[in-house]
Amino acid sequence: MREWLACVVLVVPLLAPLPAVAAAGDAIEQPLTATPGDAARGRAIVASRQQGLCLLCHRGPFPEERFQGNIATDLAGAGSRWSAGQLRLRIVDSRRVDPDSVMPPFHRSDNLQRVGRAWQGKPVLDAQQVEDVVAFLLTLKD
Numbered sequence: 446m447r448e449w450l451a452c453v454v455l456v457v458p459l460l461a462p463l464p465a466v467a468a469a470g471d472a473i474e475q476p477l478t479a480t481p482g483d484a485a486r487g488r489a490i491v492a493s494r495q496q497g498l499c500l501l502c503h504r505g506p507f508p509e510e511r512f513q514g515n516i517a518t519d520l521a522g523a524g525s526r527w528s529a530g531q532l533r534l535r536i537v538d539s540r541r542v543d544p545d546s547v548m549p550p551f552h553r554s555d556n557l558q559r560v561g562r563a564w565q566g567k568p569v570l571d572a573q574q575v576e577d578v579v580a581f582l583l584t585l586k587d
């Protein structure tokens with residue numbers, strides 16, 4: 446019985462399609478997951494060249510990273526400039542703030558172009574990873 450329950454708990458979220466994320470204005474106020482984001486995991490995602498790729502375009506307080514981007518804003522102070530909900534929407538799909546944004550949508554799996562087969566139908570970051578990144582960005586106060 447215990448094992449059976451564990452199976453359901455593990456499998457159901459995998460089968461559920463990505464819920465349409467409700468945005469109001471320029472923010473998604475509601476966290477995407479019940480588990481609060483983990484700022485340390487979020488930092489690792491943001492600095493990662495495999496996962497977040499944020500530093501391809503942004504720079505920030507990452508003294509250990511030699512090459513950082515300069516086509517977008519410095520992430521330092523992002524937690525002072527934006528609320529959790531505003532950050533969440535920008536990570537999920539920044540084109541919902543600005544249709545011309547070059548920042549890729551990190552948590553959308555529909556209407557994407559030029560997506561490699563292994564990534565088709567999958568968002569770049571899952572809901573928990575989005576929450577982790579938001580939690581980290583909120584620690585970046587001026």
Ligand code: HEC
Nearest residue numbers: 497498499501502516517518523535539543546547548549
């Ligand atoms: C391909 C380049 C690119 C990548 C990759 C990218 N961004 Fe951005 N980002 C931008 C640009 C350009 C803007 C400026 C506004 C716009 O054009 O949408 C922006 C805006 C933002 C903003 C709000 C602007 C501000 O003033 O702080 C945040 C926060 C942000 N990005 C975080 C991230 C995080 C976190 C990641 C990785 C998960 C990431 N970005 C990946 C290009 C990028």
